[in-house]
Amino acid sequence: MLSQVSNLSFKSFFFFQVFLCYTSLMRKDFFTQSSKKKIGQAIHAYYREFGRDLPWRRDPSFYPVWISEIMAQQTRMEVVVSYHQNFMEALPTIQDLADVQEEVLLKLWEGLGYYNRARNLKKAAQEIVYIRKEVPKSYEELLSLPGVGPYTAAAIASIVYGQAYVALDGNLSRIFSRLLAYDGDIGKAQAKEDLTSFGQEIMGPDPSAFNQGLMDIGSKICLPKDRALCPSCPLKAYCLAYQEGSVAKYPVKAPKKERKLVERTIFILVKNGALALKKRPDQGLLRGQWELPGVDSYLDLEDAKALLLERDLPFSSIKKGPSSKHLFSHIEWRMESYLVQVRDLPFAREDDVLQYFSQEDLDQTIALPSAFKVFVQEWRQENERI
Incomplete structure (x- = not known):
């Protein structure tokens, strides 16, 4: 009898997980091609009108964009702006970065934390200058640089070269999860695949404006937990979580381990x-x-x-x-x-x-x-x- 109850519980749990997955996929398919296109257009329009004025957006070439993306990991944007300016004045070229003494580099980085980011920047600069002898121009080449992961490679590829990659970071994951009312744990590989796939479907013709528009929406409007400013959001008409009144529920994350x-x-x-x-x-x-x-x-x-x-x-x-x-x-x-x-x-x-x-x-x-x-x-x- 106990065995039958146990089997029943396992089956119930299994079918519940399948139901959650199926529900998320169905919600992804809830959007028509027309509505997906309109979401992309709304993101582009928002970026054109309200996009933040950031130094590397004025000069979206490889070096300043690369430095900004590495600095922005685990760091607030207002802090990044001041550090980025000082960094670029001290080390205006990739050659300068490749040749800088480590003590000087770490002093420039002082206060940003996660100092391995700075060390990897120098390693990557040395590889670009002395081994490759040219800047990387594709997602795959970017991904092979020290300190560059899938998000950073996608961000640079889209912003600098206009390549159609979704820069799935915390902001984009939060926005996509709410648009879809996505119940999967965003830390899981399947969720990243699902959300990235949805991003590709709504991207539109300008990957740079798409990713940077979403970064701005995520940092100014679609804020974590119950701080979201939904009435101001250009995507509220398409957001399933907003329509259900469940915005604070998303994204779904596994509890963090205690430090x-x-x-x-x-x-x-x-x-x-x-x-x-x-x-x-x-x-x-x-x-x-x-x-x-x-x-x-x-x-x-x-x-x-x-x-x-x-x-x-x-x-x-x-x-x-x-x-x-x-x-x-x-x-x-x-x-x-x-x-x-x-x-x-x-x-x-x-x-x-x-x-x-x-x-x-x-x-x-x-x-x-x-x-x-x-x-x-x-x-x-x-x-x-x-």
Whole structure:
């Protein structure tokens, strides 16, 4: 009897999943060729009238568009605009990017996070300049560059070369899911295939205007959850989720995994006004970057003093510093700190991994991850008080 119930439950679940898939596909087919064409026309019209004035749209050639698309990953557009301008002024050509020193590159990237994006830009520039000897001009060539995935390749191919590729990012996935009232998990391969296929069907003759128009609609109108400004949307007449009153339900996503929590104690070590930094390992989180020294545990004042003396760092004063937290994609740092005035020693140890930098060094040449921003600010304020 139990076996029969179990089989029945499995069959019910199976048929329910088939029903969901079938329903999504039927809703995709709900749109006629005429309505698909009108959706594409509405997107193009919106872009022509309300498209954002962005620097790389004024010069939609490969280099500025490529840099903008890499910067825009995990970054708000208003931040990208200022960084893009500084980057292009410092490195105006792909040759400049290929030859730039890593410290200079990371300083230009400082505050954007995900520093592997910058390293991959340089690798790709070196490949373009010294191996291929020409910029990539097709989706396949773009996709083979370091740091370029399907979305970025599609965005560049469509914007720069007018090639008919759907740049399916979070904005487009959200818009398409709502238009279709699509019940599939957008993180799954099948959903990406379905939504991309729908995008191809409504694209129209101008892939560049199509993708960039949707990017703008997604960033200004078709906002996540219950923040969507549906009355202002040029696509509301075609949106099944809007008609059903279920916009906030879409897109459907699997719950995110909880971040691993790491408790840390950071030492703001100051010697003659200079700040102590060390390099992180060449592998793992924030690989090869400068950081403030610390340990992966909370230390009370007495334990902090003992650790400093154990590591041959005699000090003239130590006091509690600020607390902070920083979110990475899979890890959360929760940090306490101590501000320490280190006594100047008459000798330097050969095994000392710490280096001391002035405010000028940090302003002009040394790039620090934003995780340490609060502690660097405390050091600057301490220098002003002294």
